[in-house]
Amino acid sequence: MKKRILVVEDDRHMADLIQVRLKKEGYEVECVHDGLKALQVVERCLPDCMLLDWMLPKMEGIEVCRQVRYQHDFPIIMISGRTEELDIVLALELGATDYLTKPFGFRELLTRMRMHMKRFxxxxxxxxxxxxxxxxxxxxxxxxxxxYKNNLEIPLTQREFKVLLHLMQQPGDIQTREQIIEVLESSKGDRRTVDVIIRRLREKIEKQPSAPKWIKTKNGIGYYFHIDSKEVSYY
Structure with a gap:
């Protein structure tokens, strides 16, 4: 069965070029040109990967990414001419799997797509x-x-979920920022990205984020999940 790729790009010429190239590689491709339509297509025909432009009419790609990520976990590759570090970090924080800046080479795009779909x-x-x-x-x-904490769901982005899961599965074991960056499985990431994710996790799971009970800091090294019992129950 062919992999389905959703291309969300308001530049119709670029969208057509990507579609032609991907079809030659054996993919089933659908193109849409605004953010609201992208959300509709995702629900109608769940893609295996989304190529998502940032600057879109009706709804920006960054908001599309945020809404899609709360419901689905397939790879989202953000494609944008925005090259500022803060923009890249924001996209990744809101659920993008990867970030590719324009202009880009098709072979690089194809390689990243295949890598993320295989990992998924x-x-x-x-x-x-x-x-x-x-x-x-x-x-x-x-x-x-x-x-869930005490049976109440905690809303998390994909990247927050990955980091929290990694820490919980190794309670008491200190994880360096570099190790956590590897868990994020992205070509973009730095120590500050990790600190931002940890801060947001604490805001969501701790009663007092400034005095955390669960996610502790080991100064100069990294972070760890603190719990008296290290027993993890799988079922």
Whole structure:
């Protein structure tokens, strides 16, 4: 079965070029040219990967990314002429899997697509064997990518979920910022990105983010998930 690629690009000439090239590579491709239409197409025909421009009519790509990521976990590659570090970090924080700046080479785009789709498939296969686990008051659904604390869902972005899951699965073990960057599986990331994610996680799971109980800092090294019992229950 052919992989489905959704191209969201308001430059129709560029969208057509990408579509032609991807079809030659054996993909099924659909193009849309505004953000609202992109959301509709995602719900109608779930793609295997989305190529998403930032500057779009009706709804910017960054907002499309945010809304899609709360419901779906397929790869989203943001394609944009915006090259500022803060823009790149924002896109990744809101759920983009990768960020590619214009102009770009088609072979690079194709390689990144294949890499992320393959990784996504492997993750899904692994999670078929273990669907949930719990630690302390937290329950994690590995299929739906959801985290609950005392049975209340905590809304997380994909990147927040990955970092929290990584820390929870290794309670008490200090993870350096470099190790956490690897968990994010992105070509873009730095130490500051990790600190931003940790800060947002604390705001969502801690009663007092400034005095965290769960996500602790080891000065000069990194972060770890603190809990008296290291027992993790999988089911």
């Amino acid at each position: 498939e492997n993750e899904r296969k692994c999670k078929e064997y273990v669907s949930k686990f719990s630690i302390g008051p937290f329950h994690i659904d590995l299929i739906a990518f959801k985290v």
